[in-house]
Amino acid sequence: MAVHTATPHSHGQVLPFRESLLAILGIAFVTMLVALDQTVVGTALPTIVAELHGFELYAWVATSYLLASVITVPIFGRLGDYFGRKPFVIASIIVFTGASLLCGAANSMLFLVIARGLQGIGGGMLVGTAFASIPDLFPDAHTRLRWQVVMSSAFGIANAVGPSLGGFLTQYYGWRSVFYVNLPIGLLSVVFVWRFLPHLRNSKHEGPIRIDWLGAALIALSLGALQMLVEELPKHGVTTYTSVLGVLAIVAFGALWRWERRAAQPMLPLDMFANRALSTLFLLAVLGGFSLFALLFYAPLLLQGGFGMSPQEAGLVITPLVVCITIGSITNGRIVTRLRNPNLMLYVGFVMIAVACLGVGVATRSTSHAVLFVIMLAGGLGLGFVLPNLTVFGQQAAGREHFGIATALLQSLRMVGGMFGTALTGTVVTHFYRHGVHVALEDANAMQWLAHFGDPQILIDRNAQAALVAELAKAGHNGALLIEQAREALVGGIHLGEVIAAVVAFVAVVCSRRVPPVKLTRTVEPPVVAE
Template sequence: MEHLTHKRKMSIMFAIIAAMFFSAINQTIVSTAMPRIIAVLSGMEYYSWVITIYMLTSTLATVLVGKLSDIYGRKPFILTGIVIFMIGALLTGFSKDIFQLIIYRGVQGVGAGIIMATVFTAVGDLFSPRERGKWTGVMMAVFGFSSVIGPTLGGWLVDNMEWKWLFWIFLPLGVVAFFMILFLFPKVERKPSESIDYAGSFFLSITIIALLLGFTWAGSKYEWASFEILGLFGAAIISLILFILVERHAKSPVLPLSLFRNDIVTISNVIGFLMNAGMMGALIYLPFFVQGVEGISPTYSGYVTMPMSIGMVIMSTIIGRQITKTGKYKRYAIIGMPIMVAGLLIMAFMNSVWIAVIAMIVFGIGLGVGMPVFSLTVQNAVKPTELGVATSSSQLFRNLGGTIGIAIMGTIMQSALVRNMKEASSSSTGFHFDELDPELAKELSAFQNPEMLLDQPKLEQLQQTLPADVQPLITQMIDMLRDALSHSLTVVFLAGASLVVVAMILSFFLREIPLRTSNKMPEQEPQAEAV
């Protein structure tokens, strides 16, 4: 599609950005409102499934559609993704119970995965790798912008309107994006020699489902060494082996193994996996510090993470333009990741909300500098005919990294918290409930649960119901909880920083090849092929 006029390309890019923003804002807008929605529909015990099902369906759709879009073109899948996402959003607003919400969020996840798998690849169709740097920065900025306004807007909407409007308010934007892509996006004919890899798709799907469920449930729903978790991991390994065997003989593999013989693709995907594992695994616990340790309300805690999104928006836009201007990209990965590490280290030792804000600013700058690089490196290192499957492989590794990182950090957090609580209880400041009135001791035992710190209204209400003479003891117990939680979070952020350090070291081994000024793969560029 490089032959299109600049005006036509700009119109298509506007439609692509509208489609991507439609998907992104519908994810971020519900983050602050989901607890209220769950309270209305009931079913708190199934809350994790609302998140898990979206993650599962979007990841599956992302990786499976990558190859299909290489065969049929991007247009039908962007349109299909928008329609499925709109249907899912509409139905979600009509949910009568938690089970309908889970099902309809799964439908939304399918649409979101299809959209995300195709919009980034469509940019690769429109522009040469050299030009993509600028547009990759713009796409990252769109994500950042949705992260800035989404949580705040979601909180305002759920406080002033019925929660269903969270899912309906941006439906007109989806309609606009659909018709713009329908009329502006050129049609690509199906490649006649390509066939669909059904067997490979099946075993890849089983592998991803078992792996994601295993890491999602491990340490929370089931023990890591439980039969259920070991069974899921075993199923993932068996399915992966069968997938590899199938792909070695498939005529048109859904995820070609030859991609991973390309050192640039492999290193970029591993770096993306580690970055997301460290980033998501650590950042998801930042609200524990802001709300639990510092006692800030959920409404205002969203403002603490806002500087990160703003920093990412600004820097990704600037760096994207610089990549396009200079044709160099490796330097930005090497610069960006140490800044991310610095942000995580500040988080590890922060002791106030203002230090947390500084950490967010530093981390956001590093994220904006380093993150846009690795989708670009993958797209530049493969043939244009493999653009879709290569891009989806990059997104697959990032999704897996985020999910596995959250699970591992959760285990680290829980074990550190248990250890810190035991140390505090066995120290001289420990509390001996056997010396108190049994009824009072039962009420005070609630203050030994760190989860109390995350529900400030309930904590204050319970505290006010207790006699005045035990208030100093309660204050001491709360301080102990906050101290234990703070020290546990230090371990989590240090673990996240260590993963990003490994990614930073790997970035030195990333081979930099010239960014092509055309989507055609010149014969004199063998260094981009498998090694």
């Protein structure tokens, strides 16, 4: 295979403007594929379970995807550093799209769970390689930040239309269509990537490459055990099973650390963690993921289950959070390159995220929609300031040799932080809700109705709620009062969970001081084009 050094154009990009636009559109379609799938599937899940049955596997539809993607993101991020990213991007689109076809054809919950796991492998490959393709195309950090607006817009569009699209497709075309919708997007993605994304490789990895398969296996084992532990601990507490998972995760991480110190070409280069800037950015990715997921998952539950808003009302209030991530990213690209200290954007972003979490943590039913709108707007802008900068700063600190693994680790650690955020917040919410409901029913001598209040979903499903109130009234209980007391318990739990997320975001503000001043230099090392 012949290789030659790519000469960056005058504006800090490997390709001319037209080719750069077409290449990044291909990557944007790829990332939209993953983002859209994550948002549309959740809407369809209740309908899927109703048809396929197997409620005991309900959570595994999401867990199998997350487990597979968390494991594969860092592995393929590193392989992309070695062999170039284009082959893996194309393979990941094919795997993801093929798995989507299998998901749509599922005739049982077990089949769907397995297909979702395969889809997670494709999704992990996509995240691990597609994001790292951007610094390959745009070695200059200034130019990269401007072009990343296309990626942010793709994510914003997918997140904004995903829930509504999922509901529309499920209602009018059946739940299988939420998976089949990936097929045309996948086809479009593979055409653009195949045709316009150049095959770029890092010149420092020329010569024979020994793949660190043991390192890859230990990454899979450690992250897999951690994922399962975080999933199971809030549901079942400390049991023999969760204890085994905890011990397995610790042992696997220890073995990974020892092995990678000796490996000639480690899958996880430990010298990155000795880099103060990178190690701090990795920590900020965990803290940012914690607050991000706590906000995204539980703000809608507060509005609908706690405050009794309709899905349409709640969607209107939440919209600024999703849309302003894109607006914040666009604004960030315009501002950060003009600052003498680009790190300031991390401070501003995390402060805004903390304020948004705190705002949700103190909001009440009497809080006006305008105030809630401003809270969500602050959260969205804050995320738009933080997320692209963590990636760009990390790539700048890592250097071209570690672009892929550094980018992949930032994505993986954000997902790990999100797992901890949703798990801890979910544990707090569940404890407060169940305790509040238990006390209310006990005071009303209605403990036989405890199972009906077991899931906060009863506070969102108005039809089920009306039927329950009617049944309680027939039994001589004040159903409306009990529903209201359940709402208060849910609100109390979410409030505490969001305050914890706000504290985590403020900790991130403090930790941001440890990031050495980042220099978004225009001096770049050209990549290598493989032909």
